[in-house]
Amino acid sequence: MAVATGDLLAAARAGDKRAIARVLSIIENDAPGAADILRETYPQAGRALVLGITGPPGGGKSTLVSRLVAAYRERAPRVAVVAVDPSSPFSGGAILGDRIRMQDRFLDEGVFIRSMASRGNMGGLARATARVVGVLDALGTDVVVVETVGVGQEEVEVVRVVDTVALVTVPGLGDDIQAIKAGVLEIADVLVVNKADRPGADETARDLAQMLTLGQPRTSWKPPIVRTVAAKGDGIDELIRAVDRHREWARESGERERRRADAARVEVEALLREALVRRLEQRVGSERVRAAVARVAARAVDPYAAVEELLEGA
């Protein structure tokens, strides 16, 4: 490993926020030193509590995350927030503004905040998030909160990197709750009804409980439903206890190892595909790959035939 990378990692391990930010930028941009950093940090990760917070917009997730971070900081010296915004593929997104305000609030040296948008991670936001979380973990962070906006496929992929997923809903989402419900039983480990002082909280909690009884349980874990009023700080301790219980169950039941094996498989397969394509391009020449794409675009040849031709030359 280059000396520069070693010094940077040492500073980051000591908790220097600018050093941590630089390490993460190298990883995110796959800049020189990225492979060294991943090699160095990979064996050291796996100790942090990694919690995912997801749910549709308007659920008060940012406020909830702020409260959680404050509460976790009372328990542990180093807490990080990774705010992932798949809805902002190009521009960095609205979440960034929230984060900057949040960073201002936490002048606390023990809190590190990182925003990630899809920019530069096209098609690979989940992988990039997994790496960032893994590096934060390896650098000695005690708790990593991964916050995502929305309940789409991309969010499901992103939360796959965490140990415990909390899905945040609010009373009165109306029909839109259907979209959440569809996948909720499979991805949520803890269900949160935030803004639970609003009318309809009982109904929302009941709806969620009913959905839970309808689904096919994937494991022996029954996701608890926790009511919070993040704006007032209500229910935060209960949420933390629910997360702890899930974490304990996941460790004992082998679920934690299953999720980590799944994440490892995704990462190895992705790296393998990239390496194989690079090798093919070196062998047949990237010019031939480009020419094949152009012929497919013109519908002069179908994609299967084009790929077969390329493979014959490799």
Next chain:
Amino acid sequence: MAVATGDLLAAARAGDKRAIARVLSIIENDAPGAADILRETYPQAGRALVLGITGPPGGGKSTLVSRLVAAYRERAPRVAVVAVDPSSPFSGGAILGDRIRMQDRFLDEGVFIRSMASRGNMGGLARATARVVGVLDALGTDVVVVETVGVGQEEVEVVRVVDTVALVTVPGLGDDIQAIKAGVLEIADVLVVNKADRPGADETARDLAQMLTLGQPRTSWKPPIVRTVAAKGDGIDELIRAVDRHREWARESGERERRRADAARVEVEALLREALVRRLEQRVGSERVRAAVARVAARAVDPYAAVEELLEGA
């Protein structure tokens, strides 16, 4: 090509809806005959008008799509709707119910409706959609409307397969409109303010117009803002004219070819990666790949080192 596939394609080309549905299921499930069908149909696609409708939940997209389909059916014999729901990775999703109701409404022989959820298309919903749209096009569909829920990365990938993207907003989305705005300038060709008889429509239209003037224009196309009240059928003709104008511009400016080349590149690269991984597994044995994944999951080795080892054996 197998005789059975040929007969099925002939029936599908003649407009037999059950035959069309079977062809699409073969494609979606990558069932036997899929490669034959893609080979046969690929050169015949590229003629249909392919329109994407996207936007956050609650925008009245389903109603708008129903109206659009009715209007397009007055102009063309065969119209299809492909309803894509990335928010339902596991369960098929809420959109399916809407579609079934929609199908009931359109007992019209000239309307074909297809729902797609992420199930079975994990990580590849955009590609599966591109294939389904291409096959519908090749089978003689005049207009294909691709409807997606949400404004996330997955939706951006999905709409990449269409020629024209209409982004649907409504008055009064409040702060949540920020999430749309972030990517809107880059992916929307036509902006729709639906439910435009509600208070705040002027403000929403003004906000969108202002956003358009702020962004870096990617091309010479300036996305028009169309107001609709889909529930009453207002503005549908204007929307269709806006789509036609964009289609004409895209053809003349070369934008259409650029998008199609982009889609071809994505498809060829994906097939290439799959084929290369299959070949590697044949050469080194899938057992060795699994063992490497297990060692990475146990953090005994980092993913880069594991991949290098696998490649050495190939």
